[in-house]
Amino acid sequence: MNAPILDTLESDRRDSPVTERLVVIGNGMAGCRAVEEILARDPLRYAVTIFGAEPRVNYNRIMLSPVLAGDKSYEEIIINDQSWYDDNNIELVSGDAIIAIKREAREVVSASGRVTPYDRLLIATGSDPFIIPVPGHDLPGVITFRDLDDVDKMLAAAENGGSAVVIGGGLLGLEAAHGLSLRGMKVTVLHLMPTLMERQLDEAAGFLLKSELESRGQTILTQADTAEILGESHVTGVRLKDGTDIAADLVVMAVGIKPSVQLAKIAGLAVERGIVVDDHMVTDDPAIMAVGECVQHRGFCYGLVAPLWDMCRALADHLTENPTGYEGSVTATKLKVSGIDLFSAGDFSGGEDAEDIVMRDASRGIYKRVVVKAGRLVGAVLYGDTVDGNWYFDLLKRGEDVSEIREALIFGQAFASGGVSLDPDSAVAALSDDAEICGCNGVSKGQVATCIGGGADTLDAVRASCKASASCGSCTNLVESLLSIALGEDYGGARTITPMCKCTSFTHEDVRRNILEKALQSIPEVMQELHWTTPDGCASCRPALNYYLLCAWPEDHQEDPQSRFVNERMHANIQKDGTYSVVPRMWGGVTNPMELRAIADAAEKYGARLLKVTGGQRLDIFGIKKEDLPAIWADLNAAGMVSGHAYGKALRTVKTCVGSEWCRFGTQDSTGLGIKAEQMTWGSWMPHKFKIAVSGCPRNCAEASIKDLGIICVDSGYEISVGGNGGIHLRGTDFLCKVETEDVALEYIAAFIQLYREEARYLDRTAPWVERVGMEYIKDRIVEDGEGRRALQARFLHAQSLLQKDPWADRAAGAEANLHRHIAEIRPLALQKAQ
Amino acid sequence: MSQPIWIDIGPLDQLPTLGGRTLPVLGGQEIAVFRTSTGSVHALANRCPHKHGPLSEGIVHDTSVTCPLHAWRISLVTGEALGEDKGCVPVIPVKIDAGRIYLDRAAALVGAV
Numbered sequence: 001m002n003a004p005i006l007d008t009l010e011s012d013r014r015d016s017p018v019t020e021r022l023v024v025i026g027n028g029m030a031g032c033r034a035v036e037e038i039l040a041r042d043p044l045r046y047a048v049t050i051f052g053a054e055p056r057v058n059y060n061r062i063m064l065s066p067v068l069a070g071d072k073s074y075e076e077i078i079i080n081d082q083s084w085y086d087d088n089n090i091e092l093v094s095g096d097a098i099i100a101i102k103r104e105a106r107e108v109v110s111a112s113g114r115v116t117p118y119d120r121l122l123i124a125t126g127s128d129p130f131i132i133p134v135p136g137h138d139l140p141g142v143i144t145f146r147d148l149d150d151v152d153k154m155l156a157a158a159e160n161g162g163s164a165v166v167i168g169g170g171l172l173g174l175e176a177a178h179g180l181s182l183r184g185m186k187v188t189v190l191h192l193m194p195t196l197m198e199r200q201l202d203e204a205a206g207f208l209l210k211s212e213l214e215s216r217g218q219t220i221l222t223q224a225d226t227a228e229i230l231g232e233s234h235v236t237g238v239r240l241k242d243g244t245d246i247a248a249d250l251v252v253m254a255v256g257i258k259p260s261v262q263l264a265k266i267a268g269l270a271v272e273r274g275i276v277v278d279d280h281m282v283t284d285d286p287a288i289m290a291v292g293e294c295v296q297h298r299g300f301c302y303g304l305v306a307p308l309w310d311m312c313r314a315l316a317d318h319l320t321e322n323p324t325g326y327e328g329s330v331t332a333t334k335l336k337v338s339g340i341d342l343f344s345a346g347d348f349s350g351g352e353d354a355e356d357i358v359m360r361d362a363s364r365g366i367y368k369r370v371v372v373k374a375g376r377l378v379g380a381v382l383y384g385d386t387v388d389g390n391w392y393f394d395l396l397k398r399g400e401d402v403s404e405i406r407e408a409l410i411f412g413q414a415f416a417s418g419g420v421s422l423d424p425d426s427a428v429a430a431l432s433d434d435a436e437i438c439g440c441n442g443v444s445k446g447q448v449a450t451c452i453g454g455g456a457d458t459l460d461a462v463r464a465s466c467k468a469s470a471s472c473g474s475c476t477n478l479v480e481s482l483l484s485i486a487l488g489e490d491y492g493g494a495r496t497i498t499p500m501c502k503c504t505s506f507t508h509e510d511v512r513r514n515i516l517e518k519a520l521q522s523i524p525e526v527m528q529e530l531h532w533t534t535p536d537g538c539a540s541c542r543p544a545l546n547y548y549l550l551c552a553w554p555e556d557h558q559e560d561p562q563s564r565f566v567n568e569r570m571h572a573n574i575q576k577d578g579t580y581s582v583v584p585r586m587w588g589g590v591t592n593p594m595e596l597r598a599i600a601d602a603a604e605k606y607g608a609r610l611l612k613v614t615g616g617q618r619l620d621i622f623g624i625k626k627e628d629l630p631a632i633w634a635d636l637n638a639a640g641m642v643s644g645h646a647y648g649k650a651l652r653t654v655k656t657c658v659g660s661e662w663c664r665f666g667t668q669d670s671t672g673l674g675i676k677a678e679q680m681t682w683g684s685w686m687p688h689k690f691k692i693a694v695s696g697c698p699r700n701c702a703e704a705s706i707k708d709l710g711i712i713c714v715d716s717g718y719e720i721s722v723g724g725n726g727g728i729h730l731r732g733t734d735f736l737c738k739v740e741t742e743d744v745a746l747e748y749i750a751a752f753i754q755l756y757r758e759e760a761r762y763l764d765r766t767a768p769w770v771e772r773v774g775m776e777y778i779k780d781r782i783v784e785d786g787e788g789r790r791a792l793q794a795r796f797l798h799a800q801s802l803l804q805k806d807p808w809a810d811r812a813a814g815a816e817a818n819l820h821r822h823i824a825e826i827r828p829l830a831l832q833k834a835q
Numbered sequence: 836m837s838q839p840i841w842i843d844i845g846p847l848d849q850l851p852t853l854g855g856r857t858l859p860v861l862g863g864q865e866i867a868v869f870r871t872s873t874g875s876v877h878a879l880a881n882r883c884p885h886k887h888g889p890l891s892e893g894i895v896h897d898t899s900v901t902c903p904l905h906a907w908r909i910s911l912v913t914g915e916a917l918g919e920d921k922g923c924v925p926v927i928p929v930k931i932d933a934g935r936i937y938l939d940r941a942a943a944l945v946g947a948v
Binding site for chain 2 (some may be wrong): 050192195196198202203225258273336348354418472534535536537538542543561562563565566567569570574576578807818822823824825826827828
């Protein structure tokens with residue numbers, strides 16, 4: 001183009017019949033970017049008119065969060081000011097929304113009645129926020145977070161202080177919450193899912209984010225389902241489906257967006273979730289194009305900004321007769337909350353052929369996870385240190401083979417591109433002597449090397465002598481590398497300790513000690529602090545962690561049903577055909593006609609196929625469907641019976657004989673003591689199942705000598721013995737002590753159980769535990785140390801005061817109802833008709 | 836190849852993270868639907884290849900489920916038994932759209948019609 005032509009551009013354009021008229025609906029990022037791209041290719045090709053619903057020039061919508069947070073002003077986020085429109089001869093019609101497209105006449109009609117003809121039409125209407133249709137959603141004070149007007153409303157509300165509730169813990173909701181919190185409001189975030197930003201983050205990173213936001217004073221409620229928004233003339237609060245009320249002067253709905261397709265739909269264009277476009281962003285009407293969040297391309301709708309750039313490039317190429325095509329985008333997410341570094345990209349849902357590489361550094365609050373599939377990086381989640389985000393994103397988009405740098409990948413670009421050898425040992429060898437190996441204890445590489453040189457030839461020896469890797473354990477790999485460098489083949493690498501499972505290098509004891517020392521409260525927290533190498537553990541460690549947390553923190557324990565074995569999750573015993581058996585508690589094996597009648601009725605009513613007396617003196621009702629469990633429990637509860645925990649790592653049964661009340665040989669009231677022991681102990685969770693028996697005389701009809709705890713009554717008192725087992729490995733109990741009264745017997749029972757609860761490994765019965773620690777140790781703790789015994793008893797009773805609840809009653813009342821229901825049923829049409 | 840027909844089986848929020856739900860098929864094979872910690876949803880025949888245990892009641896971790904009866908580990912992605920065990924359960928294609936779960940009708944109805 002020659003410069004002089006530009007000078008006469010305006011008149012040429014408006015009057016020349018060869019200039020095509022391009023009308024753009026939407027003055028947002030997509031619409032304006034598309035125009036910029038077209039102008040860059042051929043500034044004379046089109047006479048452009050842009051319609052915008054907002055009365056403003058084009059601004060950067062993704063920077064609304066910094067405006068709300070006070071980091072930026074409106075002026076700073078303007079992309080194109082009025083002079084851009086003027087300089088490029090673009091007619092901007094702002095504040096006048098298009099309400100109809102007349103395709104036959106090739107005209108658009110605006111709200112004010114203005115009719116504008118077009119040769120080419122570009123729809124860039126973006127997206128609309130989702131409004132949850134709960135009662136009260138239209139009250140004044142309930143707003144969305146989509147445009148500058150919304151930001152103005154939030155700023156106005158924040159001036160009066162007060163409380164805000166943000167519904168939605170995704171990107172937008174969290175940014176709104178952050179801004180409002182900085183503006184001085186007390187903010188509660190309600191999120192329906194268990195994890196914040198679950199579409200971008202895995203559970204571990206979501207957990208770190210939640211902790212950080214909470215430490216900044218926000219209240220984050222996950223699995224919070226909004227029932228209604230409260231208020232008469234203005235919002236006053238939010239009520240959740242569980243009945244919780246949260247006061248609020250402002251409610252921000254940020255649950256998501258949907259493509260804005262109304263105009264296109266009315267005009268009869270092909271619309272599914274979004275406006276359907278081809279690779280050149282053309283709709284099913286060749287004169288009409290669409291770009292941005294309103295479109296659906298190859299089945300995908302995008303809600304992020306990056307795909308816009310590629311779409312607009314493809315569109316402009318097409319409109320200037322140089323078609324290239326758009327192939328869809330891989331997207332990456334960053335949270336714009338100052339001080340929180342968070343990055344996610346690609347697919348981190350794992351999969352069989354996918355390999356997870358996880359690195360956690362608890363002391364620095366870092367979590368990194370990259371997913372490699374067939375030698376290529378397919379996903380990355382970074383929390384706390386995102387400097388390599390762009391590098392990973394680049395590797396991901398380019399789809400390069402990363403198998404060569406696989407070992408070093410997680411350490412980031414600087415390390416992986418180091419060029420030399422990528423063997424982790426040589427990477428460690430390359431570190432300088434004063435490089436810090438153990439951050440917790442401040443131990444340098446030189447100090448570890450000295451310590452190994454001084455004879456510490458195992459990991460445990462290093463831990464013992466210089467404390468490296470002895471705290472959080474995150475540097476264990478580094479220490480092992482140093483051992484292997486220093487000792488060569490002499491270092492077998494074999495640990496003398498057995499880790500809890502393949503997800504961790506920590507032993508059961510290490511994990512329990514850390515839970516207490518670091519006050520770890522949840523499974524994700526344990527996994528983060530103790531550097532779990534898998535994203536969410538396995539079927540072996542999750543139930544163990546759930547138990548350890550429950551035992552350590554009875555006050556605050558948050559039950560995690562998904563980390564329970566099926567029987568404990570369903571509070572019944574699964575059978576080989578998938579039905580369940582139900583065992584109500586019979587205190588000390590004693591029952592009565594009312595209970596028996598209720599059991600008989602229930603067995604008939606729910607079609608039990610077998611009713612059997614158990615080895616523990618109770619009745620087992622077999623063949624109950626999971627759907628019927630809450631109902632049968634309600635019936636049994638009504639007759640006064642509670643869960644027998646025949647399904648649990650818990651107190652099972654207290655077997656008794658009839659004792660001195662009836663038996664001519666009986667020395668004490670063994671039945672009565674058994675019932676007291678059962679009433680004290682039922683409902684307590686333990687490392688494994690736990691059985692008690694009380695026999696009224698040494699004839700031992702209750703078989704007390706093969707129970708976890710057995711009592712044999714004698715004339716002068718009660719002989720207590722422990723660690724028996726009648727299972728695979730038959731083991732008789734070891735004598736603990738003899739006591740004189742029932743009360744003292746109960747004190748010893750409670751203390752022994754609590755010691756077992758606190759110190760045995762998950763899934764250890766008492767027999768192997770007693771053998772491992774030795775009877776001397778048990779006697780020291782329970783018999784010799786009276787004060788310690790009473791403290792153990794007190795801790796047991798305290799835990800019982802909090803956790804001794806009948807789980808059946810909760811379920812009968814409707815708790816966890818979904819566990820007992822199908823998600824749906826499929827009745828194929830053909831079959832239904834036939835029936 | 837013809838386009839698959841999708842059956843809507845309900846909202847995603849009815850499926851707990853790291854959990855499973857059951858979906859009986861009249862005249863066919865019950866299906867188990869799972870959700871992993873990253874939010875991906877998978878559907879398998881609810882029948883462990885080992886002794887037909889209900890996989891829906893197993894513990895979900897990463898992209899596998901551990902059968903509640905004898906702790907076989909089954910891939911949610913391929914339906915194959917993992918580790919030393921050998922066997923496979925049918926996988927039913929799933930898609931998520933606007934917060935709802937859809938299953939491939941033909942695969943879901945195998946044996947039913």
